[in-house]
Amino acid sequence: MRIDRRTSATVATAALVGLALAACSGGGSGDGGTGDGGASGGGAEVEGGPWWAAGAGLGARDALVGVFEEQHPDVEFINGAVAGGAGSAAKDLLQSRLQAQDPPDTFQAHAGAELQDYIDAAQIEDVSSLYDEFGLTDVFPADLVDRLKSDDGAIYSIPSNIHRANVVWANPTVLEANGVDPAATYADLDAWMADLDKLQAAGVTPLSVATTWTQVNLLETVLLADLGAEGYNGLWDGSTDWEGAEVTAALEDFEKLMSYTNTDRDGLDWPEATQMVIDGNAAFNVMGDWAVAAFEEQGKTLGTDFTAFPVPGTDGVFDFLADSFTLPVGAPHPDGAKAWLETVGSLEGQVAFNKAKGSIPARTDADPAEFSEYQQTAIESFGNDTIVSSLAHGAAAPVATLNAISDATSKFTSGGSDLATYQSELAAATAQG
Numbered sequence: 444m445r446i447d448r449r450t451s452a453t454v455a456t457a458a459l460v461g462l463a464l465a466a467c468s469g470g471g472s473g474d475g476g477t478g479d480g481g482a483s484g485g486g487a488e489v490e491g492g493p494w495w496a497a498g499a500g501l502g503a504r505d506a507l508v509g510v511f512e513e514q515h516p517d518v519e520f521i522n523g524a525v526a527g528g529a530g531s532a533a534k535d536l537l538q539s540r541l542q543a544q545d546p547p548d549t550f551q552a553h554a555g556a557e558l559q560d561y562i563d564a565a566q567i568e569d570v571s572s573l574y575d576e577f578g579l580t581d582v583f584p585a586d587l588v589d590r591l592k593s594d595d596g597a598i599y600s601i602p603s604n605i606h607r608a609n610v611v612w613a614n615p616t617v618l619e620a621n622g623v624d625p626a627a628t629y630a631d632l633d634a635w636m637a638d639l640d641k642l643q644a645a646g647v648t649p650l651s652v653a654t655t656w657t658q659v660n661l662l663e664t665v666l667l668a669d670l671g672a673e674g675y676n677g678l679w680d681g682s683t684d685w686e687g688a689e690v691t692a693a694l695e696d697f698e699k700l701m702s703y704t705n706t707d708r709d710g711l712d713w714p715e716a717t718q719m720v721i722d723g724n725a726a727f728n729v730m731g732d733w734a735v736a737a738f739e740e741q742g743k744t745l746g747t748d749f750t751a752f753p754v755p756g757t758d759g760v761f762d763f764l765a766d767s768f769t770l771p772v773g774a775p776h777p778d779g780a781k782a783w784l785e786t787v788g789s790l791e792g793q794v795a796f797n798k799a800k801g802s803i804p805a806r807t808d809a810d811p812a813e814f815s816e817y818q819q820t821a822i823e824s825f826g827n828d829t830i831v832s833s834l835a836h837g838a839a840a841p842v843a844t845l846n847a848i849s850d851a852t853s854k855f856t857s858g859g860s861d862l863a864t865y866q867s868e869l870a871a872a873t874a875q876g
């Protein structure tokens with residue numbers, strides 16, 4: 444399937460935000476907060492960390508806050524920001540706060556395995572009962588609810604959205620000018636790489652990429668393309684051998700794809716890599732679908748100024764991730780946090796947020812017609828495709844595993860290890876999880 448429809452939505456962003464929600468009226472008790480007054484839920488302050496602090500991510504966050512203010516006018520939202528794509532810097536800051544027993548009232552985290560370390564350390568609450576209270580169980584797809592469940596069967600966060608990580612973004616003008624058919628479809632990575640060779644020979648940067656987490660995003664899509672959904676899933680449940688020949692072949696493809704990329708990659712975050720395609724300085728970029736907002740924010744039209752399609756070899760597979768919000772153990776203002784979580788899960792909140800973010804609602808009762816044409820393709824794919832969990836965005840593996848994979852990847856792509864060493868480091872990284 445080719446995704447080449449027009450769209451009018453906005454973009455995502457790469458930043459971290461500290462968020463605080465301070466109640467400014469109401470009659471709650473025991474808040475211990477800022478002294479602004481008690482929230483109706485008893486909290487004077489809710490503080491957390493969405494990491495969207497610029498571009499469409501910021502717009503999306505503001506849209507969600509707008510709904511929150513309407514739904515909970517007695518609670519004031521306050522925020523601060525820390526920049527860094529995919530929440531990298533936010534997670535470090537959060538870790539030190541949690542270790543210092545100074546939890547925020549809510550924080551953003553990817554749904555799925557990323558939550559496991561917080562669960563194991565008893566740092567976040569089971570919010571399953573809020574699913575019933577807010578009526579979420581019936582409006583989220585059943586298999587999403589299953590995917591949100593931890594090993595103990597409980598759910599520890601409420602998702603605000605669903606993103607897709609296995610998307611190629613292309614500049615058709617660059618392709619055409621360099622003898623590549625912008626309407627070409629590629630059955631697999633080999634077919635795609637034949638065109639990347641042509642672009643390389645023409646002196647164009649065939650594929651843009653940025654710092655380590657974006658390289659891991661690329662890696663996961665290569666593993667998915669070469670191993671298939673089942674083989675890829677097996678990487679996380681132990682049924683696929685990380686030391687096997689199939690993984691070696693996939694890593695060879697990853698190495699080859701990296702050879703088509705810009706050499707200044709390690710100094711860039713995703714917006715700059717995507718911008719290279721927007722500006723015509725690179726032909727392709729593999730990035731999650733927050734990228735759609737970067738194009739649209741700059742007045743670019745899907746199908747004309749840019750195209751989007753699943754990473755070759757992954758058509759029919761939706762590489763899933765979800766941003767979600769938690770209720771930390773010991774949150775100073777749990778009722779304020781619950782008010783926030785209610786808005787995050789609400790239809791109005793999800794529609795407002797996702798229209799601006801490029802992602803799609805986790806809820807099934809949102810009207811697809813409210814969303815851009817790209818998003819409508821994502822809604823359709825999410826409903827029909829095989830769903831797998833993203834590695835780079837916390838759905839597939841715990842934080843420690845992802846960190847070890849990221850370190851090994853950075854070492855490999857910066858010339859610090861050969862492929863055999865890289866493969867054994869990846870195997871060791873996943874063995875420890």
Ligand code: GAL
Nearest residue numbers: 456457458528529733766836
């Ligand atoms: C993802 C996150 C998205 C967006 C992206 C780029 O991990 O889920 O919402 O923030 O990183 O920063």
